[in-house]
Amino acid sequence: MPTTNGQPAPVIEVVEAGFTYRGRSAPTLERISCTINPGDRVGLLGPNGSGKSTLISLMLGAQSPSAGTIRIAGMAPRAAAKKGRIASVTQKCLAELNFPISVRQVVSMPQNNRLPLWKRPSAESQARIDHALALTGADQFADDPIGALSGGQLQRALIARALATDPAVLILDEPLVGVDPIGQEHFAKMIDHIHAAESAERDPASALAIVIVSHDLRAIAATCDRVLCLSRTIHEHASAEGLTPEVLAEIFHHDVAGIAPHHPDCGCHH
Amino acid sequence: MHGSPATPLENADLTMAILTGVFIATQCALLSVLVVLKRMAFIGQGISHAALGGVGIAAVLGIMDGPWYFLIVGAVCVLAALLVGWMQDRKAIASDTAIGIVLVASMALGVTLLSIAEGAAEAAHDHAHAHESASGHEWEELLFGSLTDVGMFDAIVAGVLLLITLALALRFGRAILFWAFDERSACAFGAPTGAVQVGLMIALAATILASMKLVGVILATALLVLPGACALRLANQLPAVLTISIGTSLLALAVGLASAAAFTIPVGGAVVLALVVCYTLTWPLSRIKASGAGDPPNPPQRTST
The missing domain is CATH 3.40.50.300 (P-loop containing nucleotide triphosphate hydrolases)
Known part of the structure; x- marks a missing residue:
């Protein structure tokens, strides 16, 4: 172990x-x-x-x-x-997948949700998001709309979202x-x-x-x-x-x- | 309320009506994107019908205009919105049942109280006023809106509301998006989901209240659904969706106001019909876009319950 x-x-x-x-x-x-x-x-x-x-x-x-x-x-x-x-990815995704946002935006949500729209996320936070996307392979479709993903890709995106908080x-x-x-x-x-x-x-x-x-x-x-x-x-x-x-x-x-x-x-x- | 929908431009302060319309159309367009994505159209309808209960209470108190009128009707709308939210959270009752109950209860209260107000006015031998205050035209204006009732106060209310909404959207936009996209995860990750939900309910109630005079109770909800529904058929990036939603809303307002002025028809009906035409046009437009760019539009939004 x-x-x-x-x-x-x-x-x-x-x-x-x-x-x-x-x-x-x-x-x-x-x-x-x-x-x-x-x-x-x-x-x-x-x-x-x-x-x-x-x-x-x-x-x-x-x-x-x-x-x-x-x-x-x-x-x-x-x-x-x-x-x-502690971060989890549940069996059933309850997100509204018709949302007009990209995978990268979804992955950045937990970290930056308290940040005003006029402030850009910190370089450290961006690096963490890029790292999480790369770890799961979701970087290959990071700019695609979340609703356009296959089941496996969506799972990778949601795991990346969980990893981006550095759990x-x-x-x-x-x-x-x-x-x-x-x-x-x-x-x-x-x-x-x-x-x-x-x-x-x-x-x-x-x-x-x-x-x-x-x-x-x-x-x-x-x-x-x-x-x-x-x-x-x-x-x-x-x-x-x-x-x-x-x-x-x-x-x-x-x-x-x-x-x-x-x-x-x-x-x-x- | 002294106008008649048959002659909507008599006594109308068109500048104020247009200004109020622009503020309301922009406000509704912004919120409608969330309403459609979060499937809250039926909640909007429930809140707008709750406004009738508020109008009834105001009528019994003899207040038919001014700040107190807004305050009373607004308070009833916000209470109804929070009541629906509370009933849903308790999970003892299905969401649509909760809205259905609040909707009919408020309408029934409004009708009963308006009738009592009319009776009281008659008893005070004010036959002429009583006849006018509850006449068919008055109801029509309440339900479908009118240009003649809109004054500077309404424009100021709508303008301030839009400014507050824009400020809140800029400050809390990311939390609102997270909540709207995935409420359960947003809650688990510590996003302020409770505050966002209550804030949105209050924003919906206030928006319906501000739209009521111009477009009427029944049609206020249409403004909170159709611009967002149009935009989501045509774009799949949020900035584009918001821009198209506002553009559609303002276009429909311009067409609606012009038609109301030209053909002496109620404003609410004209604006909403213009929106429906826009929505119908998005179907061929989204197909042309999809075949041209090879970029599929979002699937049709599921209807709200």
């Missing part, structure tokens, strides 16, 4: 967190504890209804845990999200739903490239951590070093290799056809 040099301050620290939706008796999340360090590439695996989206919303500060604590880059989640220290951790929620095998391969290469570039350029204690949330082990095995299996609580695995259908069935208490690869080995060797 890269860049855990000494004892870097964790980018995500969840301690005994729980969450129960109002009006429900059973908790959605219970006694969740996990630590994600700078430079980690972690998969968060779980079937539908396992609490993945709830845990992500707690990490992003959209909701507060009913029990326990969550710290993001040493801050409360909401404060970290506002400062761009400590990037969360990608179900990034491979509806993506064909070639698209999945491109995605895995892009994640490798982003991870390698950000690890090489930054000091190890501030290397970018990436969390990939998925219900599909194949998506996680191709891109992550460590797997957190979520089923109301967390079961941690050092790699996807040991997650055979039998192990997954035990964790998730039911058939895992939708999660595990068809062949026990194939998920780990992309």
